[in-house]
Amino acid sequence: MGTVVKRGKTFRAQVRRHGISRSATFDTKASAYAWVEQVERDIDAGASGDTVAPAGATFATLLEHYRDQVSESKRGKRWEVARIHRTLRDPIAEVPLARLAQPAVVAWRDRRLKQVSPASVQREWNLLSHACSLAVREWHWLVENPFTGVRRPPPTPPRDRLATEAELERILFALSYQPGQRPSTITQRIGAAAVFAVETGMRAGELAKLTWADVAPTVVTVRSGKTAAAMRGVPLSPVAQTVLCGLKPDPVDLTARVFDLDASQIDSLWRKAKKLAMIEDLHFHDLRHTAVTRLAKKLHILDLARMIGHKDLRMLQIYYNESAETMADRLKMD
Template sequence: MKAGTVLRDWNLITHALNIAKNEWKWLLENPIKEVKRPKEPPHRERRIEQDEIDRLLFALGYEYTEEPETISARVGAALIFAIETAMRTGEIASLTWTYVDIEKRVAHLPMTKNSFARNVPLSSEAIRIIEQLKSVNESAESVFNLRTSQIDALLRKAKGRAMIEDLHFHDTRAEAITRLAKKVDILTLARISGHRDMRPASNLLQRKY
């Protein structure tokens, strides 16, 4: 289990025990009060270089000027879309045409990881990808017509062919937030990325540009 997962569970349990003690009076003391809290994991500094993006897109068979008709090519489109929008893998896979407004240049996410809906502004590049996908996927309910398992599996294979190590699809989110930080203030950045806690967004602002 990753350190970040342990810490999230730790914080949740601590909060629940504090409520049981302070509000419900079920406990005299928080039983884990004196237990040493796990250390915060080091912040990941991985940036995605343009050369790596180009190699991955080549390995996935994605072409900027061609319709992404294959599953692999659509994973390539999803990769670029993620870097443009800071959307998570699951959010991209579950995005439906109903919630994409090309005229207003926004994608609405009715359900996200933190259970809050949010609107994601779409850049010109993101709109270009949406337009590409309309010609091959408009009859499908979802925009990318992909499952998260397909994205993970095909990206893993593409990394091997492109000889790229230590790269995960989730790194696209951090890369997107780092790029967006050059254009918007931190409150706007948090609204776009869906961070309810400002600390993760603040940590990303400290990454090297």
Template sequence: MRVGGQDLSQTFRTKAEANAWVAQQTLDHAAGKLGRVPDKLFADLICRYRDEVTSGKDGARWEQLRFAALLGEPLAGGVQRDPDPLVQVRLLDLGPEHFAAWRDRRLLRVSAATVLREWNMLSAACTRAVREWRWLHENPMRQVSRPAAPQPRSRRVTDEEILKITYVCGYQPDIQLKTMQVRVAAAFLFAIETAMRAGEICALKWTDIDLAKRVAHVRAIEPGARKTGVARVVPLSKSAIAILMQLEGIDELKLFCLKPSILEALFRKAKKMALIDGLHFHDTRREALTRLAAKVDVMTLAKISGHKDLRILQSVYYAPDMGDVAVLLD
């Protein structure tokens, strides 16, 4: 159909749905809701979103890297790379088929989990363009099938891996944690004790700790970050308290004095030195919650972890060894 000098098209399963859409477009135009889509490329939309929205997120670095790859911006050292065809499409022509083609290209190179993260990033940009900028009439990604979600990870941290990480980082339980590398090992151990995320651990301040009550007041991670969380109070084990005591005198304000990006980079370095494959820092959260599940009920566990959906807690973060469960049955 043509409304206000613009060609609009959509595909529907039934004639009734098509007629309803035509009627809605006509009403929207009459109400002034349909602005004229600017003659810009999708690359322009991405750049604006990156500059105005991404830059203010806690997870900005990850999004900036993904957008840079999509746009074909040079790597460090001036190494050139090609932009994805998606960013070269005019907004006037942008449709579901372009995102379907992008999805299929990405699935040939990266995992479904990575594509889903990038999908959410692009969809958020399109939604912002619809609601606030009037650069799009609708989010075309809503008409495209998302990749099938991969099976949840079940990876746990072994005692041997804990020993290796602490060894290569130079961590010992009776030393002051003066270097970033040794504080990475401490953060790793602290995560296993508390089930806190890396970003939450890095954000901890001394004012968040109540040693008398043995609790940590966890700050909410800003919406839009790669990993979001809710404010909550986390109980601290004796081992967790001991780690905090090793941090005394390092800084008057912050505990671990690590940025999430630095923690991630140094943890990767430690894994490589320790010859450990397939372990993510976030796996400590599953390890911690599985251990805690043997000590507290599920509602308390959800309070500690900050999960509102118990199904996610059960399917993603609780990975018991059935051999251990069998012993409990005796």
């Protein structure tokens, strides 16, 4: 039941129901109680006061709307859609929006923590919370974000896995690739992409989108958006240039993709090659960590951040994974 409290010459009415909180001020006590009764009826009926969610809408309805209207235009569409579809199989998807509140989020969090790592739950949390925020601010499907005020899973340490020289040799052997050769199979192109990633620190998605129009003799241009601010030049080492020489067709179609791969192919074929090479727990993205750690020995930190594409220098602390023992050895050499 809502409450009505006299404040000076006015009456403040407040309703808290199913995780929804609303308040208003009235000149008369009767008006305040009438408003309380109406708001409670609206919430129970699923109208949530002034929200305009479709009749009978559930959290699944909200997520499907987000998937179709928001995820569709994002660079991370593939991963967002996968996480949304996973959530649609969870009991939280069946909760009516009128009853979507913190207890439902807590139950979802606890279920997921029993199934996946805290880091995975954090990524799903960010997506679902953002969808709810849009539902509050732009769609008016919710009055408040049910994720607000709920305790997040504990943070996990940044991943610090690096690829060793021996591991790189084994996985390139499994992919039948050596820098400079002309790849004749898709697995060999994965090998070329892996070597290029170690030399440049580029992400799998950036490699997949790279076209010959982006390639100059000593630099490639990474385009993460349509504006000049969303582009960066990546200098090429001699090994990286050798990889491109082996890939370059004759004649060159400037619109063609350099590696002729998409991000999903890189991910799946890398997993197969890793298994064939009997290497444990080495993600393709770990090659970016490996590249940053190597490049940090050669480049000034500002040049490194520009090459890798980090505007916040603190992000390099996540990717730079030089061990304390190795730094101690370098101090001896100085």
